[in-house]
Amino acid sequence: MDSQPNSGADHSLNEPYSHKNVQLGNRGTVTEASGFKPEEDAQKIYGAMKGAGTNEATIIEILAHRTIAQRIKIKEAFKQSVGKELLDCLKSELTGNFEKVVVGLMMPGPVYDAYELRNAIKGAGTEEACLIDILASRTNSEVKEIIATYKREHSKNLEDDVCGDTSGMFQRVLVSLLSAGRDESSKVDEAQAAQDAKDIYEAGEARWGTDEVKFLTVLCVRNRNHLLRVFQEYQKISGRDIEDSIKREMSGSLEDAFLAIVKCMKNKPAFFAERLYRSMKGLGTTDCVLIRIVVARAEIDMLDIKAEFLKMYGKTLHSFIKGDTSGDYRKILLELCGGEK
Numbered sequence: 598m599d600s601q602p603n604s605g606a607d608h609s610l611n612e613p614y615s616h617k618n619v620q621l622g623n624r625g626t627v628t629e630a631s632g633f634k635p636e637e638d639a640q641k642i643y644g645a646m647k648g649a650g651t652n653e654a655t656i657i658e659i660l661a662h663r664t665i666a667q668r669i670k671i672k673e674a675f676k677q678s679v680g681k682e683l684l685d686c687l688k689s690e691l692t693g694n695f696e697k698v699v700v701g702l703m704m705p706g707p708v709y710d711a712y713e714l715r716n717a718i719k720g721a722g723t724e725e726a727c728l729i730d731i732l733a734s735r736t737n738s739e740v741k742e743i744i745a746t747y748k749r750e751h752s753k754n755l756e757d758d759v760c761g762d763t764s765g766m767f768q769r770v771l772v773s774l775l776s777a778g779r780d781e782s783s784k785v786d787e788a789q790a791a792q793d794a795k796d797i798y799e800a801g802e803a804r805w806g807t808d809e810v811k812f813l814t815v816l817c818v819r820n821r822n823h824l825l826r827v828f829q830e831y832q833k834i835s836g837r838d839i840e841d842s843i844k845r846e847m848s849g850s851l852e853d854a855f856l857a858i859v860k861c862m863k864n865k866p867a868f869f870a871e872r873l874y875r876s877m878k879g880l881g882t883t884d885c886v887l888i889r890i891v892v893a894r895a896e897i898d899m900l901d902i903k904a905e906f907l908k909m910y911g912k913t914l915h916s917f918i919k920g921d922t923s924g925d926y927r928k929i930l931l932e933l934c935g936g937e938k
Contacts, residue, residue: 625896626935629664639674651690653925660702661932664896668703694884694926701892711747713889714755723762725850726886730872732774733857734865740777766809767850773817780820790823794830801846802835816858824862866901869894874910877921895933913937
Protein backbone atom coordinates (compact mmCIF):
# COMPACT_ATOMS: atom_id res chain seq x y z
CA MET A 598 0.00 0.00 0.00
CA ASP A 599 1.24 3.46 -0.81
CA SER A 600 1.68 4.95 2.62
CA GLN A 601 1.68 8.72 2.49
CA PRO A 602 1.95 10.60 5.75
CA ASN A 603 -0.78 13.02 4.72
CA SER A 604 -3.41 10.48 3.81
CA GLY A 605 -4.67 10.70 7.40
CA ALA A 606 -8.12 9.24 7.82
CA ASP A 607 -8.18 6.97 4.76
CA HIS A 608 -4.85 5.46 5.72
CA SER A 609 -6.09 4.65 9.24
CA LEU A 610 -9.15 2.77 7.99
CA ASN A 611 -6.94 0.08 6.52
CA GLU A 612 -4.66 -0.36 9.48
CA PRO A 613 -6.20 -1.50 12.76
CA TYR A 614 -4.41 -0.35 15.86
CA SER A 615 -4.83 -0.89 19.57
CA HIS A 616 -7.09 1.25 21.77
CA LYS A 617 -4.04 2.91 23.31
CA ASN A 618 -2.72 4.13 20.01
CA VAL A 619 -5.11 7.01 19.44
CA GLN A 620 -4.88 8.74 16.08
CA LEU A 621 -3.37 12.18 16.09
CA GLY A 622 -6.19 14.66 16.32
CA ASN A 623 -8.67 12.02 17.44
CA ARG A 624 -10.02 12.92 20.86
CA GLY A 625 -12.70 10.27 20.86
CA THR A 626 -13.33 7.55 23.43
CA VAL A 627 -14.13 5.14 20.60
CA THR A 628 -11.06 4.15 18.58
CA GLU A 629 -10.35 1.40 16.10
CA ALA A 630 -10.33 -2.10 17.59
CA SER A 631 -7.15 -4.03 16.81
CA GLY A 632 -7.31 -7.41 15.09
CA PHE A 633 -10.65 -6.42 13.64
CA LYS A 634 -12.51 -9.18 11.76
CA PRO A 635 -15.86 -7.92 10.42
CA GLU A 636 -17.06 -11.42 9.48
CA GLU A 637 -16.51 -12.66 13.04
CA ASP A 638 -18.28 -9.63 14.53
CA ALA A 639 -21.20 -10.09 12.12
CA GLN A 640 -21.56 -13.75 13.14
CA LYS A 641 -21.41 -12.89 16.85
CA ILE A 642 -24.12 -10.24 16.44
CA TYR A 643 -26.24 -12.66 14.41
CA GLY A 644 -25.83 -15.28 17.15
CA ALA A 645 -26.82 -12.70 19.77
CA MET A 646 -30.13 -12.05 17.98
CA LYS A 647 -30.97 -15.59 16.85
CA GLY A 648 -33.70 -17.55 18.62
CA ALA A 649 -35.65 -16.41 21.65
CA GLY A 650 -34.38 -13.31 23.40
CA THR A 651 -31.41 -11.16 22.55
CA ASN A 652 -27.92 -11.13 24.05
CA GLU A 653 -27.58 -7.36 24.46
CA ALA A 654 -24.17 -7.67 26.15
CA THR A 655 -22.62 -9.02 22.92
CA ILE A 656 -24.14 -6.20 20.87
CA ILE A 657 -22.78 -3.61 23.32
CA GLU A 658 -19.35 -5.25 23.51
CA ILE A 659 -18.95 -5.14 19.73
CA LEU A 660 -20.70 -1.97 18.55
CA ALA A 661 -19.52 0.33 21.36
CA HIS A 662 -15.89 -0.63 20.66
CA ARG A 663 -15.74 -0.24 16.88
CA THR A 664 -15.39 2.94 14.85
CA ILE A 665 -18.08 3.86 12.34
CA ALA A 666 -15.77 2.70 9.52
CA GLN A 667 -15.53 -0.69 11.23
CA ARG A 668 -19.29 -0.85 11.91
CA ILE A 669 -19.95 -0.26 8.21
CA LYS A 670 -17.73 -3.24 7.40
CA ILE A 671 -19.66 -5.34 9.93
CA LYS A 672 -22.89 -4.22 8.25
CA GLU A 673 -21.56 -5.34 4.84
CA ALA A 674 -20.32 -8.68 6.22
CA PHE A 675 -23.68 -9.27 7.92
CA LYS A 676 -25.58 -8.68 4.69
CA GLN A 677 -23.31 -11.07 2.81
CA SER A 678 -23.42 -13.87 5.36
CA VAL A 679 -26.99 -13.55 6.66
CA GLY A 680 -28.77 -12.08 3.64
CA LYS A 681 -30.48 -9.39 5.72
CA GLU A 682 -29.85 -5.76 6.59
CA LEU A 683 -28.20 -5.55 10.01
CA LEU A 684 -30.01 -2.31 10.85
CA ASP A 685 -33.42 -3.90 10.18
CA CYS A 686 -32.54 -6.88 12.39
CA LEU A 687 -31.33 -4.64 15.21
CA LYS A 688 -34.49 -2.52 15.01
CA SER A 689 -36.72 -5.59 15.22
CA GLU A 690 -34.80 -7.02 18.22
CA LEU A 691 -34.18 -3.92 20.33
CA THR A 692 -36.45 -1.33 21.92
CA GLY A 693 -36.49 2.08 23.56
CA ASN A 694 -33.49 4.27 24.14
CA PHE A 695 -31.08 1.36 23.81
CA GLU A 696 -32.36 0.82 20.27
CA LYS A 697 -31.96 4.54 19.51
CA VAL A 698 -28.29 4.48 20.55
CA VAL A 699 -27.53 1.35 18.52
CA VAL A 700 -29.34 2.68 15.42
CA GLY A 701 -27.34 5.93 15.72
CA LEU A 702 -24.07 4.02 15.98
CA MET A 703 -24.72 2.32 12.65
CA MET A 704 -24.86 5.63 10.75
CA PRO A 705 -21.90 7.68 9.50
CA GLY A 706 -21.78 11.21 10.99
CA PRO A 707 -23.56 13.13 8.20
CA VAL A 708 -26.23 10.43 7.87
CA TYR A 709 -26.88 10.52 11.62
CA ASP A 710 -27.04 14.34 11.64
CA ALA A 711 -29.46 14.33 8.68
CA TYR A 712 -31.57 11.64 10.38
CA GLU A 713 -31.72 13.65 13.63
CA LEU A 714 -32.62 16.86 11.80
CA ARG A 715 -35.37 15.07 9.87
CA ASN A 716 -36.83 13.67 13.10
CA ALA A 717 -36.62 17.11 14.72
CA ILE A 718 -38.63 18.67 11.89
CA LYS A 719 -41.21 16.11 10.83
CA GLY A 720 -44.42 15.57 12.75
CA ALA A 721 -46.08 17.99 15.15
CA GLY A 722 -43.82 20.61 16.64
CA THR A 723 -40.11 21.05 16.10
CA GLU A 724 -37.22 20.08 18.35
CA GLU A 725 -35.42 23.41 18.05
CA ALA A 726 -32.62 22.20 20.33
CA CYS A 727 -31.63 19.61 17.73
CA LEU A 728 -31.44 22.18 14.92
CA ILE A 729 -29.33 24.45 17.13
CA ASP A 730 -27.03 21.73 18.51
CA ILE A 731 -26.15 20.42 15.07
CA LEU A 732 -26.05 23.54 12.90
CA ALA A 733 -24.22 25.75 15.42
CA SER A 734 -21.46 23.22 16.03
CA ARG A 735 -20.58 21.83 12.59
CA THR A 736 -17.96 23.17 10.15
CA ASN A 737 -18.81 24.45 6.66
CA SER A 738 -17.81 21.19 5.03
CA GLU A 739 -19.81 19.19 7.60
CA VAL A 740 -22.90 21.34 6.97
CA LYS A 741 -22.57 20.90 3.19
CA GLU A 742 -22.28 17.15 3.66
CA ILE A 743 -25.35 17.10 5.92
CA ILE A 744 -27.37 19.02 3.28
CA ALA A 745 -26.33 16.61 0.50
CA THR A 746 -27.01 13.58 2.72
CA TYR A 747 -30.40 14.94 3.78
CA LYS A 748 -31.38 15.29 0.12
CA ARG A 749 -30.15 11.79 -0.71
CA GLU A 750 -31.62 10.02 2.32
CA HIS A 751 -34.91 11.88 2.68
CA SER A 752 -35.52 13.23 -0.85
CA LYS A 753 -36.09 16.67 0.61
CA ASN A 754 -34.32 20.00 0.74
CA LEU A 755 -33.08 20.71 4.28
CA GLU A 756 -33.33 24.49 3.97
CA ASP A 757 -36.91 24.23 2.68
CA ASP A 758 -37.82 21.93 5.56
CA VAL A 759 -36.19 24.23 8.12
CA CYS A 760 -37.96 27.27 6.65
CA GLY A 761 -41.27 25.42 6.63
CA ASP A 762 -40.93 24.70 10.32
CA THR A 763 -39.38 27.85 11.80
CA SER A 764 -39.99 31.56 11.50
CA GLY A 765 -38.68 35.04 12.13
CA MET A 766 -35.11 35.82 13.11
CA PHE A 767 -34.51 32.29 14.42
CA GLN A 768 -35.22 30.99 10.91
CA ARG A 769 -32.82 33.55 9.45
CA VAL A 770 -30.01 32.43 11.77
CA LEU A 771 -30.55 28.79 10.74
CA VAL A 772 -30.62 29.72 7.04
CA SER A 773 -27.37 31.64 7.49
CA LEU A 774 -25.74 28.62 9.20
CA LEU A 775 -27.06 26.36 6.42
CA SER A 776 -25.40 28.56 3.79
CA ALA A 777 -22.11 27.18 5.20
CA GLY A 778 -20.32 30.39 4.31
CA ARG A 779 -18.53 31.18 7.56
CA ASP A 780 -14.99 32.48 7.12
CA GLU A 781 -12.82 29.59 8.31
CA SER A 782 -9.44 31.30 8.06
CA SER A 783 -7.61 32.18 11.27
CA LYS A 784 -6.82 35.81 10.51
CA VAL A 785 -8.00 38.58 12.79
CA ASP A 786 -8.67 42.06 11.48
CA GLU A 787 -8.19 44.17 14.62
CA ALA A 788 -9.98 47.23 13.27
CA GLN A 789 -12.90 45.11 12.04
CA ALA A 790 -13.08 43.26 15.37
CA ALA A 791 -13.36 46.57 17.23
CA GLN A 792 -16.02 47.75 14.76
CA ASP A 793 -17.96 44.46 15.07
CA ALA A 794 -17.96 44.73 18.86
CA LYS A 795 -19.18 48.34 18.61
CA ASP A 796 -21.89 47.35 16.08
CA ILE A 797 -23.20 44.57 18.32
CA TYR A 798 -23.14 46.86 21.36
CA GLU A 799 -25.04 49.58 19.50
CA ALA A 800 -27.49 47.01 18.11
CA GLY A 801 -28.31 45.70 21.59
CA GLU A 802 -27.28 47.11 24.95
CA ALA A 803 -27.01 50.72 23.76
CA ARG A 804 -30.55 51.06 22.37
CA TRP A 805 -34.20 50.29 22.96
CA GLY A 806 -35.09 47.07 21.23
CA THR A 807 -32.47 44.95 19.48
CA ASP A 808 -31.23 44.92 15.89
CA GLU A 809 -30.75 41.16 15.67
CA VAL A 810 -29.45 41.30 12.08
CA LYS A 811 -26.23 42.91 13.34
CA PHE A 812 -25.71 39.99 15.72
CA LEU A 813 -26.40 37.54 12.89
CA THR A 814 -23.96 39.26 10.52
CA VAL A 815 -21.12 39.04 13.00
CA LEU A 816 -21.85 35.73 14.76
CA CYS A 817 -22.74 33.66 11.70
CA VAL A 818 -20.12 35.00 9.28
CA ARG A 819 -16.82 35.76 11.03
CA ASN A 820 -14.10 33.19 11.77
CA ARG A 821 -13.45 31.80 15.24
CA ASN A 822 -10.22 33.72 16.06
CA HIS A 823 -11.80 36.95 14.88
CA LEU A 824 -14.90 36.34 17.02
CA LEU A 825 -12.82 35.64 20.12
CA ARG A 826 -11.28 39.12 19.64
CA VAL A 827 -14.76 40.61 19.09
CA PHE A 828 -15.91 39.08 22.39
CA GLN A 829 -12.89 40.61 24.20
CA GLU A 830 -13.56 44.02 22.65
CA TYR A 831 -17.25 43.73 23.49
CA GLN A 832 -16.41 43.10 27.16
CA LYS A 833 -14.28 46.27 27.17
CA ILE A 834 -16.97 48.44 25.59
CA SER A 835 -19.99 47.14 27.48
CA GLY A 836 -18.50 45.83 30.71
CA ARG A 837 -20.42 42.64 30.04
CA ASP A 838 -19.76 39.23 28.62
CA ILE A 839 -21.36 38.76 25.19
CA GLU A 840 -23.37 35.80 26.57
CA ASP A 841 -24.91 37.98 29.30
CA SER A 842 -25.94 40.56 26.72
CA ILE A 843 -27.54 37.93 24.49
CA LYS A 844 -29.54 36.66 27.48
CA ARG A 845 -30.69 40.21 28.26
CA GLU A 846 -31.53 41.13 24.66
CA MET A 847 -33.04 37.93 23.22
CA SER A 848 -35.40 35.18 24.26
CA GLY A 849 -36.55 31.72 23.22
CA SER A 850 -34.98 29.83 20.34
CA LEU A 851 -33.16 32.89 18.98
CA GLU A 852 -31.39 33.39 22.32
CA ASP A 853 -30.52 29.66 22.39
CA ALA A 854 -29.14 29.78 18.84
CA PHE A 855 -26.91 32.83 19.39
CA LEU A 856 -25.67 31.46 22.73
CA ALA A 857 -24.85 28.11 21.10
CA ILE A 858 -22.82 29.84 18.37
CA VAL A 859 -20.87 31.90 20.94
CA LYS A 860 -20.23 28.87 23.16
CA CYS A 861 -19.10 26.71 20.24
CA MET A 862 -16.68 29.43 19.16
CA LYS A 863 -15.26 29.80 22.67
CA ASN A 864 -15.01 26.09 23.52
CA LYS A 865 -16.95 23.41 21.63
CA PRO A 866 -16.34 20.54 24.10
CA ALA A 867 -17.56 22.81 26.94
CA PHE A 868 -20.72 23.57 24.92
CA PHE A 869 -21.45 19.85 24.60
CA ALA A 870 -20.58 19.24 28.28
CA GLU A 871 -23.15 21.85 29.31
CA ARG A 872 -25.78 20.37 26.97
CA LEU A 873 -25.16 16.91 28.49
CA TYR A 874 -25.38 18.29 32.02
CA ARG A 875 -28.66 20.06 31.30
CA SER A 876 -30.09 16.93 29.67
CA MET A 877 -29.64 15.04 32.93
CA LYS A 878 -29.92 17.44 35.86
CA GLY A 879 -33.19 17.82 37.72
CA LEU A 880 -36.22 15.62 37.21
CA GLY A 881 -36.28 13.33 34.20
CA THR A 882 -33.76 13.08 31.40
CA THR A 883 -33.87 14.64 27.94
CA ASP A 884 -32.81 11.38 26.35
CA CYS A 885 -32.83 12.66 22.75
CA VAL A 886 -30.11 15.22 23.63
CA LEU A 887 -28.07 12.77 25.71
CA ILE A 888 -28.16 10.12 22.95
CA ARG A 889 -27.45 12.56 20.12
CA ILE A 890 -24.34 14.04 21.73
CA VAL A 891 -22.85 10.78 23.02
CA VAL A 892 -23.37 9.00 19.68
CA ALA A 893 -22.21 11.93 17.53
CA ARG A 894 -19.12 12.87 19.58
CA ALA A 895 -17.87 9.46 20.85
CA GLU A 896 -15.36 9.20 18.01
CA ILE A 897 -14.51 12.90 17.75
CA ASP A 898 -13.96 14.75 21.05
CA MET A 899 -15.59 12.83 23.91
CA LEU A 900 -12.32 12.86 25.89
CA ASP A 901 -12.36 16.68 25.83
CA ILE A 902 -16.09 16.83 26.62
CA LYS A 903 -15.51 14.59 29.68
CA ALA A 904 -12.63 16.77 30.86
CA GLU A 905 -14.73 19.94 30.50
CA PHE A 906 -17.67 18.28 32.27
CA LEU A 907 -15.51 17.43 35.28
CA LYS A 908 -14.00 20.93 35.34
CA MET A 909 -17.40 22.64 35.07
CA TYR A 910 -19.48 20.48 37.41
CA GLY A 911 -16.99 18.74 39.73
CA LYS A 912 -18.45 15.35 38.82
CA THR A 913 -17.60 12.90 36.07
CA LEU A 914 -19.85 12.51 33.05
CA HIS A 915 -19.67 8.76 33.75
CA SER A 916 -21.19 9.20 37.25
CA PHE A 917 -23.93 11.48 35.89
CA ILE A 918 -24.95 9.00 33.16
CA LYS A 919 -24.81 6.14 35.66
CA GLY A 920 -27.12 7.93 38.07
CA ASP A 921 -29.57 9.03 35.42
CA THR A 922 -30.07 6.00 33.18
CA SER A 923 -30.62 2.26 33.60
CA GLY A 924 -30.38 -1.16 31.97
CA ASP A 925 -28.72 -1.77 28.61
CA TYR A 926 -29.23 1.89 27.71
CA ARG A 927 -27.00 2.85 30.64
CA LYS A 928 -24.45 0.14 29.80
CA ILE A 929 -23.95 1.21 26.18
CA LEU A 930 -23.75 4.93 27.06
CA LEU A 931 -21.11 4.20 29.72
CA GLU A 932 -19.07 2.17 27.24
CA LEU A 933 -19.26 5.00 24.68
CA CYS A 934 -18.38 7.51 27.38
CA GLY A 935 -15.25 5.43 28.01
CA GLY A 936 -14.29 4.77 31.61
CA GLU A 937 -14.94 6.58 34.85
CA LYS A 938 -12.37 9.34 34.50
